[in-house]
Amino acid sequence: MKQSTSHIANIIRERRSIKSGYSDREVTQETILEILNDAVWAPNHGLREPWRFIFVPTSEKERFVEDLVQTFSPDMQANRRNYFSQPAAFLIIVMDEDPRQKQWEENFGAVSALIQNFQLLAWEQKLGVVWKTNPHIYDPKVRELLNVKPGEKIAGFLHLGYFDQVPQVRPRTSAEDKLSVYGE
Structure with missing residues (x-):
């Protein structure tokens, strides 16, 4: 059995999705660029780098949220604003x-690896992240709001914020329980 865990293994095991409890501390463009400039080292076939990013800084969040909630039906707007x-x-x-x-699958795999890199690097800086793929990412009105072109897909919204409370660890199934060995 393994005696000690490496620094990166600790970060992987410690990282949590932060879904609520964000502080009012500003998330800066400089911080996001610093993290992204490391995250883009994700493996990607043919170095296609099949991604681009839209950052909504803390200073623009309220205006963005108001624009975004207008894409929802009136009966959902208060809920989505919250x-x-x-x-x-x-x-x-x-x-x-x-x-x-x-x-397409290689691109999605690369983007997923980039997002995982981003989450781990953000966690190291005590910046909470949760990757959201709610139905609005498919809405043509949201695509238009964000200037997403034909031939592009919103892979997700990363909700960002600093936090005080770390969510409880949720157990994982051991690899041994999921592993089969060819020929056995």
């Missing part, structure tokens, strides 16, 4: 969609 007002900032990840299935 929901989207909780994070201190947002990072929207936009992915290049390739019409070829293999390349």
Whole structure:
């Protein structure tokens, strides 16, 4: 059995999705760029770098939330305003969609790796992140608001904010329980 865990293994095990309880502390563009400039080292086939980013800083969050809630039906707007007002900032990840299935899947895998890198690097800086893929990411009105072009996909909204409370650890199934060995 392994005696000690590496620094990166500790970060992987300690990271939590921060879904609420964000502080009012500003999330700066400088912080986001610092994290992204490391996160973009994610593996990606052919170095296609199939991503781009839309940052909604803390200073623009209220205006963004008001614009975003207008894309929802009137009966949902108060609920969505409350929901989207909780994070201190947002990072929207936009992915290049390739019409070829293999390349599309490679691109999505690369974007997913980039998001995981971002989450781990943010955690190291005590910046909370949760990756959200709610139905609004498919809404044509949201795509228009964010200037998402044909041939692009919103891979998710990253809700961002500093936090005080770390969520409880939720157990994971051991790899041994999920592993099969060919030939056995």
